[in-house]
Amino acid sequence: MSLLVVGLSHRSAPVSVLERAALTADAQVKLVQDTVAAEPATEAAVLATCNRIELYADVDKFHAGVAELSTLLAQHSGVGLDELTPYLYVHYEDRAVHHLFSVACGLDSMVVGEGQILGQIKDSLARAQDLHSAGRLLNDLFQQALRVGKRAHSETGIDRAGQSLVTFGLEQLAAGADVQAWARGKKALVIGAGSMSSLAAATLARAGVGEIVIANRTGERAERLAEILNEGSDQGVLARAVPMGAVSGELTRADVVVSCTGATGLVLSAGAVATAVQDRVVDQVPDAAAGRGAVAQPGGGGVPPAPTRAALGGTIARGLATEADARGLAEPEDGCPLDLPAVQQGFSVMGEAAVAGMDAATLEQHAVWVDNGDVDRREAARRGPEADAELITALAATVATVGRIPERRKAEPVVEAPRPAPVLFLLDLAMPRDIDAAVHRLAGVRLVDIESLAEASADAPMAADVDQVRRIVADEVAAFGAALRAAHITPTVVALRTMAADVVANEIARLEGRLPGLDDKHRSEITQTVKRVVDKLLHAPTVRVKQLAAEPGGAGYADALRTLFDLDQEAVAAVSRAEGADDEPENSKNRGPA
Secondary structure, three states, X not given: OEEEEEEEEOOOOOHHHHHHHOOOHHHHHHHHHHHHHOOOEXXXXXXXXXXXXXXXXXXXXXXXXXXXXXXXXHHHHOOOHHHHHHHOEEEEOHHHHHHHHHHHOOOOOOOOOOOHHHHHHHHHHHHHHHOOOOOHHHHHHHHHHHHHHHHHHHHOOHXXXXXXXXXXXXXXXXXXXXXXXXXXXXXXXXXOOOHHHHHHHHHHXXXXXXXXXXXXXXXXXXXXXXXXXXXXXXOOOEEEEEOHHHHHHHHOOXXXXXXXXXXXXXXXXXXXXXXXXXXXXXXXXXXOOOOOOOOOOOOXXXXXXXXXXXXXXXHHHHHHXXXXXXXXXXXXXXXXXXOHHHOOOOOOXXXXXXXXXXXHHHHHHHHHHHHOOHHHHHHHHHHOHHHHHHHXXXXXXXXXXXXXXXXXXXXXXOOOOOOEOOOEEEEEOOOOOOEOHHHHHOOOEEEEOHHHHHHHHOOOOOOOHHHHHHHXXXXXXXXXXXHHHHHHHHHHHHHHHHHHHHHHHHHHXXXXXXXXXXXXXXXXXXXXXXXXXXXXXXXXXXXXXXXXHHOOOOOHHHHHHHHHOOOOHHHHHHHHXXXXXXXXXXXXXXXXXO
Protein backbone atom coordinates (compact mmCIF):
# COMPACT_ATOMS: atom_id res chain seq x y z
CA MET A 1 0.00 0.00 0.00
CA SER A 2 1.16 3.59 -0.68
CA LEU A 3 0.35 7.06 0.62
CA LEU A 4 -1.52 9.38 -1.74
CA VAL A 5 -2.77 12.94 -1.22
CA VAL A 6 -5.07 14.84 -3.59
CA GLY A 7 -6.07 18.40 -2.76
CA LEU A 8 -6.22 22.08 -3.55
CA SER A 9 -5.07 25.14 -1.62
CA HIS A 10 -4.52 28.88 -1.90
CA ARG A 11 -1.36 28.10 -3.86
CA SER A 12 -3.13 26.08 -6.56
CA ALA A 13 -6.63 27.57 -6.77
CA PRO A 14 -8.22 31.02 -6.66
CA VAL A 15 -10.16 31.89 -3.54
CA SER A 16 -13.43 31.78 -5.48
CA VAL A 17 -12.88 28.07 -6.22
CA LEU A 18 -11.72 27.30 -2.66
CA GLU A 19 -14.81 29.03 -1.35
CA ARG A 20 -17.14 26.90 -3.46
CA ALA A 21 -15.25 23.71 -2.68
CA ALA A 22 -15.27 24.24 1.10
CA LEU A 23 -16.53 21.20 3.02
CA THR A 24 -18.89 21.30 5.98
CA ALA A 25 -18.15 19.05 8.97
CA ASP A 26 -20.78 16.55 7.81
CA ALA A 27 -19.37 16.56 4.27
CA GLN A 28 -15.89 15.82 5.62
CA VAL A 29 -17.20 12.80 7.54
CA LYS A 30 -19.07 11.49 4.48
CA LEU A 31 -16.01 12.02 2.28
CA VAL A 32 -13.81 9.95 4.60
CA GLN A 33 -16.39 7.18 4.82
CA ASP A 34 -16.86 7.02 1.05
CA THR A 35 -13.09 7.02 0.49
CA VAL A 36 -12.43 3.97 2.67
CA ALA A 37 -15.45 2.30 1.06
CA ALA A 38 -13.89 2.80 -2.38
CA GLU A 39 -11.82 -0.05 -3.81
CA PRO A 40 -8.34 1.57 -4.07
CA ALA A 41 -8.20 2.93 -0.47
CA THR A 42 -7.95 1.23 2.91
CA GLU A 43 -7.30 4.33 5.07
CA ALA A 44 -8.41 7.96 4.69
CA ALA A 45 -8.28 11.34 6.41
CA VAL A 46 -9.36 14.86 5.39
CA LEU A 47 -7.41 18.01 6.24
CA ALA A 48 -9.74 20.97 5.66
CA THR A 49 -8.82 24.52 6.68
CA CYS A 50 -9.79 27.99 5.52
CA ASN A 51 -7.28 27.80 2.66
CA ARG A 52 -6.85 24.10 1.84
CA ILE A 53 -8.83 20.90 1.28
CA GLU A 54 -6.74 17.72 1.16
CA LEU A 55 -7.69 14.06 1.10
CA TYR A 56 -5.07 11.57 2.35
CA ALA A 57 -5.41 7.85 1.64
CA ASP A 58 -3.49 4.58 1.67
CA VAL A 59 -4.06 3.11 -1.79
CA ASP A 60 -2.94 0.00 -3.63
CA LYS A 61 -3.04 1.52 -7.14
CA PHE A 62 -1.75 5.01 -7.99
CA HIS A 63 -3.79 5.88 -11.11
CA ALA A 64 -6.99 4.32 -9.81
CA GLY A 65 -6.42 6.10 -6.48
CA VAL A 66 -5.97 9.52 -8.11
CA ALA A 67 -9.09 9.06 -10.21
CA GLU A 68 -11.19 7.88 -7.26
CA LEU A 69 -10.01 10.55 -4.80
CA SER A 70 -10.45 13.35 -7.35
CA THR A 71 -13.97 12.17 -8.16
CA LEU A 72 -14.91 11.96 -4.48
CA LEU A 73 -13.55 15.45 -3.80
CA ALA A 74 -15.63 16.83 -6.66
CA GLN A 75 -18.78 15.01 -5.54
CA HIS A 76 -18.62 16.14 -1.92
CA SER A 77 -17.49 19.69 -2.65
CA GLY A 78 -20.20 20.30 -5.22
CA VAL A 79 -17.71 21.61 -7.80
CA GLY A 80 -17.72 19.73 -11.10
CA LEU A 81 -14.75 17.46 -11.72
CA ASP A 82 -13.88 19.19 -15.01
CA GLU A 83 -13.80 22.55 -13.24
CA LEU A 84 -11.95 21.26 -10.16
CA THR A 85 -9.26 19.18 -11.88
CA PRO A 86 -7.05 22.07 -13.11
CA TYR A 87 -6.60 23.23 -9.51
CA LEU A 88 -5.86 19.85 -7.92
CA TYR A 89 -2.37 18.71 -6.92
CA VAL A 90 -1.25 15.14 -6.31
CA HIS A 91 1.56 13.90 -4.05
CA TYR A 92 2.59 10.25 -3.78
CA GLU A 93 4.64 8.28 -1.26
CA ASP A 94 7.69 10.32 -0.11
CA ARG A 95 6.39 13.48 -1.80
CA ALA A 96 3.11 13.11 0.09
CA VAL A 97 5.00 12.75 3.38
CA HIS A 98 7.12 15.80 2.53
CA HIS A 99 3.99 17.81 1.75
CA LEU A 100 2.25 17.05 5.06
CA PHE A 101 5.40 17.73 7.09
CA SER A 102 5.83 21.07 5.28
CA VAL A 103 2.20 21.92 6.00
CA ALA A 104 2.67 21.03 9.68
CA CYS A 105 5.67 23.37 9.93
CA GLY A 106 3.77 26.26 8.40
CA LEU A 107 5.87 26.34 5.22
CA ASP A 108 2.80 25.91 3.02
CA SER A 109 0.57 28.30 4.96
CA MET A 110 -0.72 31.59 3.64
CA VAL A 111 1.27 33.21 6.46
CA VAL A 112 4.59 31.34 6.64
CA GLY A 113 5.30 29.90 10.07
CA GLU A 114 1.80 30.17 11.54
CA GLY A 115 1.16 27.51 14.16
CA GLN A 116 -2.62 27.09 13.96
CA ILE A 117 -2.23 24.35 11.37
CA LEU A 118 -0.96 21.97 14.08
CA GLY A 119 -4.31 22.08 15.83
CA GLN A 120 -6.09 21.50 12.54
CA ILE A 121 -3.91 18.45 11.78
CA LYS A 122 -4.63 17.13 15.26
CA ASP A 123 -8.39 17.56 14.68
CA SER A 124 -8.11 15.80 11.32
CA LEU A 125 -6.40 12.80 12.91
CA ALA A 126 -8.95 12.65 15.75
CA ARG A 127 -11.81 12.67 13.24
CA ALA A 128 -10.24 9.83 11.24
CA GLN A 129 -9.70 7.82 14.42
CA ASP A 130 -13.30 8.33 15.49
CA LEU A 131 -14.40 7.05 12.09
CA HIS A 132 -11.89 4.16 12.26
CA SER A 133 -10.50 5.25 8.90
CA ALA A 134 -6.94 5.85 10.13
CA GLY A 135 -4.89 2.69 10.22
CA ARG A 136 -1.24 2.21 11.00
CA LEU A 137 0.04 4.37 8.09
CA LEU A 138 -2.08 7.49 8.66
CA ASN A 139 -1.79 7.25 12.46
CA ASP A 140 1.99 7.16 12.21
CA LEU A 141 2.07 9.83 9.49
CA PHE A 142 -0.12 12.41 11.23
CA GLN A 143 1.42 11.89 14.66
CA GLN A 144 4.88 12.25 13.14
CA ALA A 145 3.73 15.41 11.33
CA LEU A 146 2.66 16.89 14.67
CA ARG A 147 6.07 16.07 16.16
CA VAL A 148 7.88 17.59 13.16
CA GLY A 149 5.79 20.77 13.40
CA LYS A 150 6.53 21.16 17.10
CA ARG A 151 10.22 20.52 16.47
CA ALA A 152 10.31 23.22 13.78
CA HIS A 153 8.75 25.78 16.10
CA SER A 154 10.94 24.87 19.08
CA GLU A 155 14.31 24.51 17.31
CA THR A 156 14.10 27.38 14.82
CA GLY A 157 12.86 30.93 14.59
CA ILE A 158 10.12 30.05 12.09
CA ASP A 159 7.70 31.95 14.32
CA ARG A 160 9.55 35.11 13.37
CA ALA A 161 8.89 34.42 9.69
CA GLY A 162 5.18 34.79 10.14
CA GLN A 163 2.32 34.77 12.59
CA SER A 164 -1.20 33.51 12.87
CA LEU A 165 -3.70 34.38 10.19
CA VAL A 166 -5.58 36.44 12.78
CA THR A 167 -2.54 38.59 13.62
CA PHE A 168 -1.68 39.02 9.95
CA GLY A 169 -5.26 40.03 9.20
CA LEU A 170 -5.28 42.61 11.99
CA GLU A 171 -2.02 44.03 10.66
CA GLN A 172 -3.66 44.43 7.27
CA LEU A 173 -6.62 46.18 8.86
CA ALA A 174 -4.25 48.55 10.67
CA ALA A 175 -2.62 49.34 7.29
CA GLY A 176 0.93 49.55 8.60
CA ALA A 177 0.13 51.13 11.96
CA ASP A 178 1.03 49.45 15.24
CA VAL A 179 -1.77 46.98 15.93
CA GLN A 180 -1.95 47.69 19.66
CA ALA A 181 -2.05 51.44 19.14
CA TRP A 182 -4.66 51.01 16.39
CA ALA A 183 -6.85 48.62 18.42
CA ARG A 184 -6.65 50.40 21.78
CA GLY A 185 -10.09 51.39 23.05
CA LYS A 186 -12.01 50.10 20.03
CA LYS A 187 -15.22 48.08 20.32
CA ALA A 188 -14.90 44.64 18.71
CA LEU A 189 -17.56 42.23 17.47
CA VAL A 190 -16.49 38.60 17.00
CA ILE A 191 -18.92 36.43 15.04
CA GLY A 192 -18.40 32.73 15.76
CA ALA A 193 -16.97 30.90 18.77
CA GLY A 194 -14.79 28.24 17.15
CA SER A 195 -11.02 27.91 17.39
CA MET A 196 -10.27 30.71 14.91
CA SER A 197 -12.83 33.09 16.43
CA SER A 198 -11.54 32.31 19.93
CA LEU A 199 -8.01 33.09 18.81
CA ALA A 200 -9.22 36.34 17.26
CA ALA A 201 -11.00 37.33 20.47
CA ALA A 202 -7.92 36.56 22.57
CA THR A 203 -5.68 38.49 20.15
CA LEU A 204 -7.98 41.51 20.26
CA ALA A 205 -8.04 41.36 24.07
CA ARG A 206 -4.24 41.36 24.19
CA ALA A 207 -4.18 44.25 21.72
CA GLY A 208 -6.16 46.37 24.18
CA VAL A 209 -9.64 46.76 22.70
CA GLY A 210 -12.11 48.22 25.14
CA GLU A 211 -14.99 45.79 24.57
CA ILE A 212 -15.52 42.42 22.86
CA VAL A 213 -18.96 41.15 21.90
CA ILE A 214 -19.24 37.44 20.99
CA ALA A 215 -22.08 36.32 18.71
CA ASN A 216 -22.63 32.64 17.95
CA ARG A 217 -25.49 30.39 16.91
CA THR A 218 -24.87 28.25 19.98
CA GLY A 219 -25.30 30.68 22.85
CA GLU A 220 -23.55 28.49 25.41
CA ARG A 221 -20.27 28.55 23.45
CA ALA A 222 -20.42 32.33 23.10
CA GLU A 223 -21.05 32.73 26.83
CA ARG A 224 -18.21 30.36 27.70
CA LEU A 225 -15.79 32.27 25.48
CA ALA A 226 -16.88 35.56 27.05
CA GLU A 227 -16.29 34.10 30.53
CA ILE A 228 -12.80 32.95 29.56
CA LEU A 229 -11.96 36.40 28.21
CA ASN A 230 -13.27 38.13 31.32
CA GLU A 231 -11.41 35.79 33.65
CA GLY A 232 -8.11 35.85 31.77
CA SER A 233 -7.95 39.51 30.79
CA ASP A 234 -5.31 41.64 32.46
CA GLN A 235 -6.21 44.70 30.41
CA GLY A 236 -9.70 45.10 31.83
CA VAL A 237 -11.45 44.13 28.59
CA LEU A 238 -15.21 43.72 28.93
CA ALA A 239 -16.50 40.66 27.06
CA ARG A 240 -20.15 39.68 26.68
CA ALA A 241 -22.15 37.20 24.61
CA VAL A 242 -25.13 38.03 22.39
CA PRO A 243 -27.37 35.90 20.14
CA MET A 244 -26.85 35.96 16.38
CA GLY A 245 -30.05 37.96 16.00
CA ALA A 246 -28.36 40.90 17.75
CA VAL A 247 -25.51 41.16 15.21
CA SER A 248 -27.12 43.93 13.14
CA GLY A 249 -27.58 46.09 16.23
CA GLU A 250 -24.08 45.44 17.52
CA LEU A 251 -22.69 46.24 14.07
CA THR A 252 -23.75 49.86 14.42
CA ARG A 253 -21.66 50.17 17.61
CA ALA A 254 -18.61 48.13 16.55
CA ASP A 255 -15.33 49.51 15.28
CA VAL A 256 -13.77 46.11 14.45
CA VAL A 257 -15.57 42.96 13.30
CA VAL A 258 -13.96 39.52 12.96
CA SER A 259 -16.10 36.78 11.46
CA CYS A 260 -15.27 33.10 11.13
CA THR A 261 -18.26 30.77 11.15
CA GLY A 262 -19.10 27.51 9.44
CA ALA A 263 -22.09 29.04 7.67
CA THR A 264 -22.58 28.10 4.04
CA GLY A 265 -24.16 31.47 3.20
CA LEU A 266 -23.31 35.09 3.93
CA VAL A 267 -23.47 36.25 7.53
CA LEU A 268 -23.11 39.96 6.73
CA SER A 269 -24.53 41.43 3.53
CA ALA A 270 -23.30 44.62 1.92
CA GLY A 271 -26.64 46.23 2.71
CA ALA A 272 -26.35 45.43 6.41
CA VAL A 273 -22.84 46.90 6.56
CA ALA A 274 -23.90 49.99 4.60
CA THR A 275 -26.77 50.55 7.02
CA ALA A 276 -24.44 50.17 9.99
CA VAL A 277 -22.11 52.92 8.78
CA GLN A 278 -24.78 55.12 7.18
CA ASP A 279 -24.57 57.94 9.71
CA ARG A 280 -20.91 57.39 10.64
CA VAL A 281 -19.18 58.17 7.33
CA VAL A 282 -18.19 61.82 7.08
CA ASP A 283 -16.10 63.75 4.60
CA GLN A 284 -12.80 63.39 6.44
CA VAL A 285 -9.18 62.47 5.80
CA PRO A 286 -8.95 60.26 2.69
CA ASP A 287 -8.06 56.63 3.25
CA ALA A 288 -5.04 55.90 1.09
CA ALA A 289 -5.01 52.22 2.01
CA ALA A 290 -8.60 51.48 1.03
CA GLY A 291 -7.78 51.18 -2.65
CA ARG A 292 -11.24 50.39 -3.93
CA GLY A 293 -14.57 52.19 -4.07
CA ALA A 294 -15.87 55.73 -4.49
CA VAL A 295 -16.27 58.73 -2.24
CA ALA A 296 -19.34 58.61 -0.04
CA GLN A 297 -21.37 61.62 0.95
CA PRO A 298 -22.33 62.20 4.58
CA GLY A 299 -25.29 60.06 5.49
CA GLY A 300 -25.19 58.30 2.15
CA GLY A 301 -24.50 54.83 3.44
CA GLY A 302 -21.40 54.52 1.30
CA VAL A 303 -23.27 54.91 -2.01
CA PRO A 304 -21.94 57.80 -4.17
CA PRO A 305 -24.42 60.02 -6.02
CA ALA A 306 -24.79 59.76 -9.78
CA PRO A 307 -22.61 62.23 -11.76
CA THR A 308 -24.41 65.37 -12.85
CA ARG A 309 -24.79 66.51 -16.44
CA ALA A 310 -22.47 69.42 -15.67
CA ALA A 311 -19.78 67.08 -14.37
CA LEU A 312 -20.01 64.88 -17.45
CA GLY A 313 -19.95 67.97 -19.62
CA GLY A 314 -16.79 69.14 -17.91
CA THR A 315 -15.11 65.83 -18.62
CA ILE A 316 -16.01 65.79 -22.28
CA ALA A 317 -14.99 69.43 -22.62
CA ARG A 318 -11.61 68.64 -21.16
CA GLY A 319 -11.28 65.71 -23.55
CA LEU A 320 -12.02 67.93 -26.54
CA ALA A 321 -9.67 70.59 -25.25
CA THR A 322 -6.82 68.14 -24.80
CA GLU A 323 -7.43 66.70 -28.25
CA ALA A 324 -7.25 70.22 -29.64
CA ASP A 325 -4.05 70.77 -27.67
CA ALA A 326 -2.54 67.67 -29.32
CA ARG A 327 -3.29 69.23 -32.71
CA GLY A 328 -1.25 72.30 -31.80
CA LEU A 329 -4.21 74.50 -30.78
CA ALA A 330 -3.10 75.16 -27.21
CA GLU A 331 -3.78 78.86 -27.54
CA PRO A 332 -7.43 79.94 -27.27
CA GLU A 333 -9.12 80.24 -30.64
CA ASP A 334 -11.40 83.06 -31.59
CA GLY A 335 -14.86 82.32 -30.28
CA CYS A 336 -13.82 79.18 -28.31
CA PRO A 337 -15.34 79.28 -24.81
CA LEU A 338 -12.62 76.96 -23.36
CA ASP A 339 -9.42 78.12 -21.69
CA LEU A 340 -7.31 75.37 -23.31
CA PRO A 341 -3.93 75.99 -21.57
CA ALA A 342 -5.61 75.64 -18.16
CA VAL A 343 -6.83 72.10 -18.91
CA GLN A 344 -4.52 69.46 -17.38
CA GLN A 345 -6.58 66.27 -17.57
CA GLY A 346 -5.96 63.56 -20.16
CA PHE A 347 -8.33 62.75 -22.99
CA SER A 348 -10.92 60.09 -22.19
CA VAL A 349 -13.55 58.91 -24.66
CA MET A 350 -15.74 57.45 -21.93
CA GLY A 351 -15.10 60.24 -19.43
CA GLU A 352 -13.64 58.03 -16.68
CA ALA A 353 -11.72 60.95 -15.12
CA ALA A 354 -14.79 63.08 -14.45
CA VAL A 355 -14.17 66.11 -12.23
CA ALA A 356 -16.16 69.20 -11.44
CA GLY A 357 -15.28 72.28 -13.43
CA MET A 358 -17.10 72.88 -16.71
CA ASP A 359 -20.82 73.47 -16.63
CA ALA A 360 -23.22 72.16 -19.26
CA ALA A 361 -23.91 75.59 -20.75
CA THR A 362 -20.23 76.20 -21.53
CA LEU A 363 -19.91 72.71 -23.02
CA GLU A 364 -22.87 73.34 -25.29
CA GLN A 365 -21.29 76.64 -26.43
CA HIS A 366 -18.13 74.72 -27.29
CA ALA A 367 -20.18 72.12 -29.21
CA VAL A 368 -21.78 74.84 -31.30
CA TRP A 369 -18.36 76.36 -32.00
CA VAL A 370 -16.99 72.95 -33.10
CA ASP A 371 -20.04 72.28 -35.28
CA ASN A 372 -19.28 75.45 -37.20
CA GLY A 373 -16.28 73.57 -38.57
CA ASP A 374 -13.59 76.12 -37.68
CA VAL A 375 -11.23 73.62 -36.09
CA ASP A 376 -11.67 70.86 -38.67
CA ARG A 377 -11.37 73.26 -41.63
CA ARG A 378 -8.17 74.83 -40.35
CA GLU A 379 -6.67 71.41 -39.61
CA ALA A 380 -7.65 70.05 -43.04
CA ALA A 381 -6.19 73.09 -44.76
CA ARG A 382 -2.94 72.62 -42.88
CA ARG A 383 -2.64 68.93 -43.89
CA GLY A 384 -3.46 69.14 -47.57
CA PRO A 385 -4.84 66.39 -49.86
CA GLU A 386 -1.41 64.78 -50.35
CA ALA A 387 -1.04 64.14 -46.61
CA ASP A 388 -4.55 62.66 -46.46
CA ALA A 389 -3.76 60.32 -49.37
CA GLU A 390 -0.60 59.09 -47.62
CA LEU A 391 -2.48 58.43 -44.39
CA ILE A 392 -5.21 56.50 -46.22
CA THR A 393 -2.64 54.39 -48.10
CA ALA A 394 -0.75 53.56 -44.87
CA LEU A 395 -3.98 52.64 -43.08
CA ALA A 396 -5.05 50.33 -45.95
CA ALA A 397 -1.66 48.58 -45.86
CA THR A 398 -1.96 48.05 -42.10
CA VAL A 399 -5.45 46.60 -42.43
CA ALA A 400 -4.28 44.20 -45.15
CA THR A 401 -1.44 42.99 -42.89
CA VAL A 402 -3.08 42.61 -39.48
CA GLY A 403 -6.70 42.25 -40.56
CA ARG A 404 -8.02 45.10 -38.42
CA ILE A 405 -7.67 48.81 -37.83
CA PRO A 406 -5.26 49.32 -34.92
CA GLU A 407 -6.25 51.36 -31.88
CA ARG A 408 -3.73 54.18 -31.63
CA ARG A 409 -5.18 56.11 -28.74
CA LYS A 410 -3.13 55.58 -25.59
CA ALA A 411 -5.23 54.21 -22.77
CA GLU A 412 -5.75 56.65 -19.96
CA PRO A 413 -4.82 55.37 -16.47
CA VAL A 414 -7.79 55.13 -14.15
CA VAL A 415 -7.59 57.73 -11.42
CA GLU A 416 -9.51 56.61 -8.35
CA ALA A 417 -11.25 59.18 -6.25
CA PRO A 418 -10.03 59.46 -2.64
CA ARG A 419 -12.08 57.75 0.03
CA PRO A 420 -12.87 58.89 3.55
CA ALA A 421 -10.99 57.19 6.35
CA PRO A 422 -12.73 53.95 7.45
CA VAL A 423 -14.94 53.92 10.51
CA LEU A 424 -15.60 50.17 10.43
CA PHE A 425 -12.93 47.48 10.01
CA LEU A 426 -13.97 43.96 8.96
CA LEU A 427 -11.83 40.81 9.00
CA ASP A 428 -13.39 37.77 7.29
CA LEU A 429 -11.48 34.54 8.00
CA ALA A 430 -14.23 32.14 6.92
CA MET A 431 -14.22 29.83 3.94
CA PRO A 432 -16.66 30.13 2.31
CA ARG A 433 -16.76 33.84 3.10
CA ASP A 434 -19.02 35.26 5.81
CA ILE A 435 -19.00 38.85 4.54
CA ASP A 436 -20.23 39.94 1.12
CA ALA A 437 -17.30 40.90 -1.13
CA ALA A 438 -19.32 43.92 -2.29
CA VAL A 439 -18.42 45.52 1.06
CA HIS A 440 -15.03 46.32 -0.50
CA ARG A 441 -16.79 49.05 -2.50
CA LEU A 442 -18.42 50.76 0.48
CA ALA A 443 -16.91 54.02 1.63
CA GLY A 444 -15.94 54.28 5.28
CA VAL A 445 -15.34 50.50 5.47
CA ARG A 446 -12.17 48.46 5.19
CA LEU A 447 -12.63 44.73 4.55
CA VAL A 448 -9.81 42.20 4.71
CA ASP A 449 -10.77 38.68 3.62
CA ILE A 450 -8.98 35.49 2.61
CA GLU A 451 -8.51 36.75 -0.94
CA SER A 452 -6.90 40.02 0.09
CA LEU A 453 -4.77 38.20 2.68
CA ALA A 454 -3.48 35.92 -0.06
CA GLU A 455 -2.53 38.93 -2.17
CA ALA A 456 -0.82 40.66 0.76
CA SER A 457 1.12 37.55 1.83
CA ALA A 458 2.46 36.84 -1.67
CA ASP A 459 5.22 39.42 -1.21
CA ALA A 460 5.77 38.89 2.52
CA PRO A 461 9.46 38.42 3.39
CA MET A 462 10.57 35.01 4.58
CA ALA A 463 13.02 34.69 7.44
CA ALA A 464 16.33 32.83 7.10
CA ASP A 465 14.97 30.26 9.57
CA VAL A 466 12.77 28.91 6.81
CA ASP A 467 15.80 27.22 5.24
CA GLN A 468 16.54 25.49 8.53
CA VAL A 469 12.96 24.25 8.76
CA ARG A 470 13.22 22.88 5.23
CA ARG A 471 16.28 20.89 6.26
CA ILE A 472 14.39 19.53 9.26
CA VAL A 473 11.53 18.49 6.98
CA ALA A 474 13.92 16.76 4.57
CA ASP A 475 15.61 14.84 7.42
CA GLU A 476 12.28 13.82 8.94
CA VAL A 477 10.91 12.68 5.59
CA ALA A 478 13.97 10.47 5.07
CA ALA A 479 13.66 9.03 8.58
CA PHE A 480 9.93 8.38 8.17
CA GLY A 481 10.47 6.71 4.82
CA ALA A 482 13.20 4.49 6.24
CA ALA A 483 11.02 3.51 9.19
CA LEU A 484 8.08 2.84 6.90
CA ARG A 485 10.14 0.63 4.59
CA ALA A 486 11.67 -1.17 7.54
CA ALA A 487 8.24 -1.72 9.01
CA HIS A 488 7.09 -3.04 5.66
CA ILE A 489 9.58 -5.89 5.80
CA THR A 490 9.08 -6.65 9.50
CA PRO A 491 6.07 -8.97 8.96
CA THR A 492 8.15 -10.96 6.45
CA VAL A 493 11.05 -11.29 8.95
CA VAL A 494 8.63 -12.30 11.71
CA ALA A 495 7.05 -14.88 9.41
CA LEU A 496 10.53 -16.22 8.55
CA ARG A 497 11.50 -16.61 12.22
CA THR A 498 8.14 -18.22 12.98
CA MET A 499 8.74 -20.72 10.20
CA ALA A 500 12.25 -21.42 11.57
CA ALA A 501 10.83 -21.98 15.09
CA ASP A 502 8.30 -24.43 13.65
CA VAL A 503 11.10 -26.32 11.88
CA VAL A 504 13.09 -26.55 15.15
CA ALA A 505 10.02 -27.75 17.08
CA ASN A 506 9.26 -30.44 14.48
CA GLU A 507 12.84 -31.71 14.43
CA ILE A 508 13.01 -31.90 18.24
CA ALA A 509 9.74 -33.85 18.22
CA ARG A 510 11.21 -36.29 15.69
CA LEU A 511 14.34 -36.67 17.83
CA GLU A 512 12.27 -37.53 20.88
CA GLY A 513 10.49 -40.19 18.85
CA ARG A 514 13.76 -41.73 17.78
CA LEU A 515 15.39 -41.40 21.24
CA PRO A 516 12.59 -42.03 23.73
CA GLY A 517 15.00 -42.56 26.60
CA LEU A 518 16.49 -39.11 26.33
CA ASP A 519 16.42 -37.40 29.75
CA ASP A 520 15.18 -33.83 30.26
CA LYS A 521 18.64 -32.38 30.73
CA HIS A 522 19.96 -33.66 27.43
CA ARG A 523 16.71 -32.87 25.61
CA SER A 524 16.87 -29.24 26.80
CA GLU A 525 20.53 -28.92 25.84
CA ILE A 526 19.89 -30.27 22.35
CA THR A 527 16.87 -27.98 21.89
CA GLN A 528 18.83 -24.86 22.91
CA THR A 529 21.72 -25.85 20.65
CA VAL A 530 19.49 -26.22 17.60
CA LYS A 531 17.76 -22.89 18.33
CA ARG A 532 21.13 -21.11 18.67
CA VAL A 533 22.27 -22.51 15.33
CA VAL A 534 19.09 -21.33 13.60
CA ASP A 535 19.24 -17.90 15.25
CA LYS A 536 22.84 -17.39 14.22
CA LEU A 537 22.11 -18.42 10.66
CA LEU A 538 19.14 -16.01 10.43
CA HIS A 539 20.63 -13.11 12.38
CA ALA A 540 22.87 -11.59 9.71
CA PRO A 541 20.39 -11.98 6.81
CA THR A 542 17.45 -10.50 8.76
CA VAL A 543 19.45 -7.57 10.15
CA ARG A 544 20.91 -6.84 6.74
CA VAL A 545 17.58 -7.11 4.94
CA LYS A 546 16.06 -4.58 7.35
CA GLN A 547 18.91 -2.18 6.63
CA LEU A 548 18.56 -2.64 2.88
CA ALA A 549 14.78 -2.33 3.01
CA ALA A 550 15.09 1.02 4.85
CA GLU A 551 17.02 2.50 1.92
CA PRO A 552 15.24 4.05 -1.06
CA GLY A 553 14.15 1.35 -3.46
CA GLY A 554 14.41 -1.32 -0.79
CA ALA A 555 10.79 -2.44 -0.95
CA GLY A 556 11.70 -5.40 -3.15
CA TYR A 557 13.74 -7.12 -0.45
CA ALA A 558 10.62 -8.37 1.30
CA ASP A 559 9.52 -10.07 -1.91
CA ALA A 560 12.98 -11.57 -2.32
CA LEU A 561 12.94 -12.93 1.23
CA ARG A 562 9.52 -14.52 0.75
CA THR A 563 10.68 -16.10 -2.51
CA LEU A 564 14.01 -17.43 -1.19
CA PHE A 565 12.48 -19.06 1.88
CA ASP A 566 9.20 -20.01 0.23
CA LEU A 567 7.17 -18.12 2.83
CA ASP A 568 3.41 -18.34 2.75
CA GLN A 569 1.95 -14.92 1.77
CA GLU A 570 -1.04 -15.51 4.00
CA ALA A 571 1.27 -16.08 6.95
CA VAL A 572 2.93 -12.71 6.32
CA ALA A 573 -0.48 -11.03 6.00
CA ALA A 574 -1.60 -12.61 9.27
CA VAL A 575 1.41 -11.08 11.04
CA SER A 576 0.55 -7.68 9.56
CA ARG A 577 -3.05 -7.93 10.72
CA ALA A 578 -1.96 -8.97 14.20
CA GLU A 579 0.44 -6.05 14.48
CA GLY A 580 -2.23 -3.62 13.29
CA ALA A 581 -4.68 -4.94 15.88
CA ASP A 582 -2.06 -4.55 18.62
CA ASP A 583 -1.36 -0.95 17.61
CA GLU A 584 -4.97 0.22 17.23
CA PRO A 585 -5.98 0.62 20.89
CA GLU A 586 -2.88 2.65 21.70
CA ASN A 587 -3.27 4.90 18.66
CA SER A 588 -6.94 5.50 19.23
CA LYS A 589 -6.21 6.77 22.73
CA ASN A 590 -3.24 8.91 21.77
CA ARG A 591 -4.78 11.75 19.82
CA GLY A 592 -2.49 14.54 20.85
CA PRO A 593 0.81 15.56 19.35
CA ALA A 594 3.62 13.55 20.78
